[in-house]
Amino acid sequence: MLFQPLVEFRQTLYRLIGRSKDVLFDLMDAVLTTPDASSFVRFSQNPLFRREWSSLYSGLKRARLPHGKLAKCLTQQVPTDQRPVLSGDTTRWSRPNAETLKERSYGRNTSGSIEVGHTYSTLAWVPESEGSWAHRRSLQSYLKAKRP
DSSP states (O other), X not given: OTTHHHHHHHHHHHHHHOTTHHHHHHHHHHHHHOSOOOSHHHHHTSTTOOXXXXXXXXXXXXXXXXXXXXXXHHHXXXXXXXXXXXXXXXXXXXXXXXXXXXXXXXXXXXXXXXXXXXEEEEEEEESOSSSOHHHHHHHHHHHHHHOO
C-alpha cells in the first residue's frame, strides 16, 4: 500500500510525543492543511482540528516533547542511498518590546536597520531536488546573498 509508510511514521510519532499528543496531532494536521496560517485561531478553525480552540493553547503549554527521540525518528526518514538535498532558511521576528522573550538578540531586518527580536532557523530535507519549491527558494536566497 502506498500510504502504509506514512501511517507507520505517524503512529511512531504519536507514540513518541507523550502528553497532549491528540491536540498536537490535530494541530500538525491543521498546520499542514491551512492555506492562510495567519494565527492560531485559523488553525483551530480547520476541520482537522477537532477540539475547542482553547485546547490548542493548553495542549502546547502542557506538551513536553522528547526532542532527541523525535530528531532520531525524523532523520531516519532521510534515505541514505543518495546524497540528501537540504534547504535552510533564517527569519527574524521583530519583538522590540518583548521583555520576557528568551534568547532575544539584535539583528538586521530586510531593510538593513538593526532591530531587537528573535531569529528562527529551519533546515528541511527536500525529497526531490528538481521541481521543489523549497530547493528553488533556498537557491534563490543563496544566489541573492552572493551578489555584490
